[in-house]
Amino acid sequence: MTTPHWLFGDQLGPHFLGPGPDGADGPGRDAPVVMIEARSVFRRRRFHRAKAHLVLSAMRHRAAELGDRVRYVRAETYREGLAKAVGGGPVTVCHPTSRAALRFVESLDHVTVLPPRGFLVAHEDFRRWADGRDGQRLLQEDFYRRVRRAHDLLMDGDSPAGGRWNHDHDNREPPPKGVRALDVPAPYRPREDAVDEEVRDDLDRWEKDDGISFVGRDGPRRFPASRREALAALRRFAEHRLAGFGAHEDAMLAGDPVLSHSLLSSSLNLGLLDPAECVELAEQAWRSGDAPVNSAEGFVRQIAGWREYVWHLYWYFGEEYRHRNALGHRAPLPDWFLELDADAVTARCLSTVLAQVRDTGWTHHIPRLMVLGSHALQQGWDPAAVTDWFHRCFVDGYDWVMLPNVVGMSQYADGGRMTTKPYTSGGAYIHRMSDLCGPCAYRPTDRTGEGACPFTAGYWAFLHRHRERLEGNPRMTRAVRGLDRLRDLDELLEERAERGDAAP
Known part of the structure; x- marks a missing residue:
């Protein structure tokens, strides 16, 4: 009998079944397939509801395509689901995309881990x-x-x-x-079907009866x-x-x-x-x-x-990278950010982008980096908490995606191992690259006072806080020296301290 093959919920394309690239080892073309829907995933972390909907819908659509070939198990944990599907019998699985999942499958004697798929480079x-x-x-x-x-x-x-x-x-x-x-x-734009209706009913029931909580809105499926x-x-x-x-x-x-x-x-x-x-x-x-x-x-x-x-x-x-915090940022994420409360935010750029995440679980790379990530960096939020937020709140967010993108690219928590400088800016960049500043209550040119742009003030406060580290960076030297020309720096820092983590 052909060994069953286990498909994780991010291994849903045809290239995860059959021989691998260049004839590499893989599951038999007609191998039985195991899929496990583990509810514990949603108990451990508070995911965006649209993300939960998309993943479950995609898994169930794939199961429907595979028909009698698949054993689709709904269980509390992966371990429980695998026992229901194959008992202690052998099973193969393609290399998972997270370290936690890899540790789990490698701990099981009856599971054979095949090389990764879905990428161009080994x-x-x-x-x-x-x-x-x-x-x-x-x-x-x-x-x-x-x-x-x-x-x-x-x-x-x-x-x-x-x-x-x-x-x-x-x-x-x-x-x-x-x-x-x-x-x-x-x-x-896709059209929802009976599978989506079933998923939405299940998520409603989980929230009502099973104590599972989500963040964000689950409108018509967009992906x-x-x-x-x-x-x-x-x-x-x-x-x-x-x-x-x-x-x-x-x-x-x-x-x-x-x-x-x-x-x-x-x-x-x-x-x-x-x-x-x-x-x-x-x-x-x-x-x-x-x-x-x-x-x-x-x-x-x-x-x-x-x-x-x-x-x-x-x-x-390696796993140690997860804990990098070169800038020593420890501040917790405020409730308005965790709850995607765009209505609590006055700054139009941040409110607009946060609403996009709330409503869809997605926004493109520049709002992620230069609005959401830049604000988190300027505020000194804990990079591990920022990484977790991006992972949970974006429909395309996975551990492997967000860890380097946030720790390295967005929060500069690795001290420059991945990028040559911190990616943050004042309001002038946002004003130049968008239409978000015009109707805003704040002015991108103002550092202090009622009209002070939180990104402009935040940028200079960030440079001041990390001056000693950044002034030796060739790409940051000129910016850091600009601090010496700011006559209102003390006033700026005092206003920032008074505001704290209040929504800007």
Whole structure:
């Protein structure tokens, strides 16, 4: 009899069954499949309700596709569910995406762990590259070029397409003045079905009778929950939205949170899409003249560059990385932030982005980094708590995704091991890259007084607090020296102290 294969809830695409890449070991094509819905996951942490809905809907849609081949078990824990599904019999599973899950499956004598799937680069290949850096920083750009060459992505022979490896310079345009939304076709939106209705009924019952609590709102499902839906979303992006993606990749509009972004991160991280098919379709769009090179390259860099880089750093840096706190930030997250209470916030940029998270469980990378993450950094919030918040509150958030992104990129808690400087700014950046500052009660140019922008004041307070550490950083020296020109620094710091962790 063929050994059953266990699919975790983020291993839902066809590439998690059958032989692996290049014929690597994998479950038999017709192997029985085990899927376990463990309610304890939702007891341990307070997830966004839309995220819980998406994951459960995706799992149940996949089970319906597999039909009689799958044994779908609903249990309190994974251990209990696995016992119900296979007893003590042998089972295979692809390498899980979190350290906790890997420790668990490796502790079970009857479980055989197969290599990871859903990524372009093998662990051993990344480790060889990283170990060979001989103490140099593991720059994402260097890794990205290696991936491009190895997979022949956007290459013209030995040269990068368009003559440059990185077209980021062309992808930092502010939004066009006076527009409420970009003039691009709408993204793919799925239609809910009976599976979604069942999931919503179950979540309602859990909240009412089982003491399970969620945060955020569960409106109509916005993200794919099946392979068919994910492929439709990918095709719509490549055919109708990729062309306009690049230029305004970093822009923000209050009335258009999606802009030209792909909305494919949750599908990739659920395993509904394989990264190879995403980047290949983007390259096809460029080669056929349907998308400019800066848009195709920007999208490819997000997946073959950043996503791969973050995945491998999660494993390469080790468990100790989780506890890094180089800046000594210890402040707890305030209730208004934990509850996604956008209505308690006056600052329009932060209120707008927090409402997007509350209502959808998603916002694109610049609001995450330069609004939510920047505010947390300026306030000195505990980076472990910030990481947990991002993990729980975003539909595409998983441990491997958020740990490097938040600890390293957003909160600079690793002291520069991943990035060359802290990613934070005053209100001027937000004003330049968005339409969020105009109607705001605060003014991006003001550091003190009733109209003081919390990001502008927060930026200077952050530099002051960490002056000794940052003034030796070549990328921060000029900014830190700017503190000496601030005649109102004492007033700024006093006002910040009085405000504390109140909603800005």
